[in-house]
Amino acid sequence: xxxxxxxxxxxxxxxxxxxxxxxxxxxxxxxxxxxxxxxxxxxxxxxxxxxxxxxxxxxxxxxxxxxxxxxxxxxxxxxxxxxxxxxxxxxxxxxxxxxxxxxxxxxxxxxxxxxxxxxxxxxxxxxxxxxxxxxxxxxxxxxxxxxxxxxxxxxxxxxxxxxxxxxxxxxxxxxxxxxxxxxxxxxxxxxxxxxxxxxxxxxxxxxxxxxxxxxxxxxxxxxxxxxxxxxxxxxxxxxxxxxxxxxxxx
Amino acid sequence: xxxxxxxxxxxxxxxxxxxxxxxxxxxxxxxxxxxxxxxxxxxxxxxxxxxxxxxxxxxxxxxxxxxxxxxxxxxxxxxxxxxxxxxxxxxxxxxxxxxxxxxxxxxxxxxxxxxxxxxxxxxxxxxxxxxxxxxxxxxxxxxxxxxxxxxxxxxxxxxxxxxxxxxxxxxxxxxxxxxxxxxxxxxxxxxxxxxxxxxxxxxxxxxxxxxxxxxxxxxxxxxxxxxxxxxxxxxxxxxxxxxxxxxxxxxxxxxxxxxxxxxxxxxxxxxxxxxxxxxxxxxxxxxxxxxxxxxxxxxxxxxxxxxxxxxxxxxxxxxxxxxxxxxxxxxxxxxxxxxxxxxxxxxxxxxxxxxxxxxxxxx
Numbered sequence: 001x002x003x004x005x006x007x008x009x010x011x012x013x014x015x016x017x018x019x020x021x022x023x024x025x026x027x028x029x030x031x032x033x034x035x036x037x038x039x040x041x042x043x044x045x046x047x048x049x050x051x052x053x054x055x056x057x058x059x060x061x062x063x064x065x066x067x068x069x070x071x072x073x074x075x076x077x078x079x080x081x082x083x084x085x086x087x088x089x090x091x092x093x094x095x096x097x098x099x100x101x102x103x104x105x106x107x108x109x110x111x112x113x114x115x116x117x118x119x120x121x122x123x124x125x126x127x128x129x130x131x132x133x134x135x136x137x138x139x140x141x142x143x144x145x146x147x148x149x150x151x152x153x154x155x156x157x158x159x160x161x162x163x164x165x166x167x168x169x170x171x172x173x174x175x176x177x178x179x180x181x182x183x184x185x186x187x188x189x190x191x192x193x194x195x196x197x198x199x200x201x202x203x204x205x206x207x208x209x210x211x212x213x214x215x216x217x218x219x220x221x222x223x224x225x226x227x228x229x230x231x232x233x234x235x236x237x238x239x240x241x242x243x244x245x246x247x248x249x250x
Numbered sequence: 251x252x253x254x255x256x257x258x259x260x261x262x263x264x265x266x267x268x269x270x271x272x273x274x275x276x277x278x279x280x281x282x283x284x285x286x287x288x289x290x291x292x293x294x295x296x297x298x299x300x301x302x303x304x305x306x307x308x309x310x311x312x313x314x315x316x317x318x319x320x321x322x323x324x325x326x327x328x329x330x331x332x333x334x335x336x337x338x339x340x341x342x343x344x345x346x347x348x349x350x351x352x353x354x355x356x357x358x359x360x361x362x363x364x365x366x367x368x369x370x371x372x373x374x375x376x377x378x379x380x381x382x383x384x385x386x387x388x389x390x391x392x393x394x395x396x397x398x399x400x401x402x403x404x405x406x407x408x409x410x411x412x413x414x415x416x417x418x419x420x421x422x423x424x425x426x427x428x429x430x431x432x433x434x435x436x437x438x439x440x441x442x443x444x445x446x447x448x449x450x451x452x453x454x455x456x457x458x459x460x461x462x463x464x465x466x467x468x469x470x471x472x473x474x475x476x477x478x479x480x481x482x483x484x485x486x487x488x489x490x491x492x493x494x495x496x497x498x499x500x501x502x503x504x505x506x507x508x509x510x511x512x513x514x515x516x517x518x519x520x521x522x523x524x525x526x527x528x529x530x531x532x533x534x535x536x537x538x539x540x541x542x543x544x545x546x547x548x549x550x551x552x553x554x555x556x557x558x559x560x561x562x563x564x565x566x567x568x569x570x571x572x573x574x575x576x577x578x579x580x581x582x583x584x585x586x587x588x589x590x591x592x593x594x595x596x597x598x599x600x601x602x603x604x605x606x607x608x609x610x611x612x613x
Contacts, residue, residue: 086356086357086359086360086363087356087357087360091352091354091356091359091382092382092384094356094359094360095352095359095380095382095391095393098363099380099393099405099407102395102403102404102405103404103405105402106398106401106402106403106404107402107403108363108367108370108371108403111360111363111364111367113336113356113357113360113361115335115336115357117333133336135360135361135364136364138336138337197559197562201562201566204566235519238519239563239566239567239568242567242568242569242570243566243568
């Protein structure tokens with residue numbers, strides 16, 4: 001294992017902050033001298049929540065705006081090797097961080113990636129686990145660890161009680177994702193189209209709110225199949241599919 | 251930075267079912283290069299992308315993109331699928347003057363940047379580039395990477411805005427949608443006359459007859475009349491979009507495969523208008539010809555409820571089109587009485603045909 005004492009790694013925080021936290025936890029054995037969370041306006045608060053949950057350990061942790069990274073690099077001239085993790089956050093964050101570190105040090109940062117081997121459909125289960133890989137030495141890999149619901153809730157800003165009391169919502173540590181399952185009303189076949197439409201709008205509203213709060217990539221959504229009679233349910237099913245709420249019809 | 255080589259080769263990674271992203275990125279970058287030298291493009295794609303995207307068609311379209319002194323010369327190359335990228339690596343050898351068009355997937359970005367950095371450091375390339383089109387479609391950022399004369403390496407960033415290079419045919423190409431282009435048989439002065447009449451008359455069937463007359467259709471009896479009038483209204487709406495200065499292109503009668511099966515056949519869902527503006531915004535518009543048979547006066551609550559239902563539908567409408575959602579705007583084009591009865595419409599623009607022009611100016 002390499003000695004990372006004079007090394008720093010920059011980990012961006014995107015709209016699915018739990019993932020950045022898992023990366024931090026997973027790199028604990030790598031013994032970086034400094035870990036920096038790079039945040040945007042939208043992820044400032046969740047970045048701070050990650051550091052609060054991560055706690056005080058041997059590793060020095062810092063939080064900075066991604067477009068201010070050059071100043072932080074210049075203030076830490078004792079760091080001999082800068083590392084940049086690419087995966088969380090936007091493309092703009094990744095490119096800006098790479099360019100700013102290059103300008104501040106005169107050298108290319110070492111790039112790390114998070115890599116998931118997935119089933120053929122692409123959205124399926126990770127089939128070979130999830131790794132953090134050092135592109136400069138691809139043999140150097142760290143398994144991305146699963147985390148429990150108490151951490152996930154603390155970072156995502158949702159109370160553990162709320163998670164347990166929200167029907168259909170759960171945290172699955174093996175997938176490191178929230179799952180939200182929507183049940184079709186038991187009396188769906190006898191509902192008027194206006195009632196069906198009202199149910200659909202409520203579902204769409206709830207899903208949007210959860211996606212905004214928890215992060216799109218941190219949330220898997222499924223639903224019961226809608227009935228094929230009355231016919232308006234097929235249209236409702238189509239519109240839910242359009243919103244990424246898939247479940248077919250029966 | 252030491253002596254700069256201008257961009258010679260654009261390097262893009264094709265995204266699944268999103269030829270438009272690759273093509274507009276290539277066009278954005280190509281339109282900024284004024285070297286007068288030939289410019290080529292290398293399009294990388296993997297087998298999973300090739301399954302859902304016609305790579306030959308993508309290459310043909312890309313080969314039509316103009317550069318100074320000709321068009322882009324295109325080379326395509328297959329790369330490993332995501333699952334195998336780490337083990338098998340990226341078959342890409344950077345060259346002097348290469349310009350990476352920042353791809354959608356961060357794993358691709360990381361592997362390309364790794365190769366670029368290595369080539370600048372160990373193959374002593376003088377200048378390489380990154381070019382990123384921001385999600386607004388108009389802001390372009392170039393990064394020039396090379397050696398710093400004072401030692402080490404440096405990157406210089408240049409940002410500017412350009413007119414959108416999006417293209418509606420490209421955007422719809424991988425969507426599976428079928429559509430029609432609006433017909434151009436209308437006389438502008440006659441359309442203007444109809445718009446004024448429609449806005450002036452509160453209710454009544456004379457507007458309906460004027461609409462049918464404009465389109466060259468005869469009134470019919472019974473339920474078919476509604477269908478005929480609806481079709482006529484869509485055609486006139488399509489014409490008004492097509493003629494507007496803010497619009498680059500517009501299609502009508504946009505059909506998408508639905509889930510519903512009736513009499514053994516999948517029922518298509520139809521949307522009325524999809525239009526692309528010069529600012530790079532996409533408009534989904536629904537046409538509703540309402541309240542022109544005295545119903546606006548006799549049953550206003552029915553019209554109001556119907557409009558609210560349509561506004562709600564259009565607000566949550568998603569079409570199988572890959573396009574930044576921040577740049578999608580939604581409209582309901584309807585009659586003057588129905589506009590007045592529509593109530594709260596939120597971000598959905600509800601307008602009559604006479605007000606359409608003003609609404610489009612801002613999009």
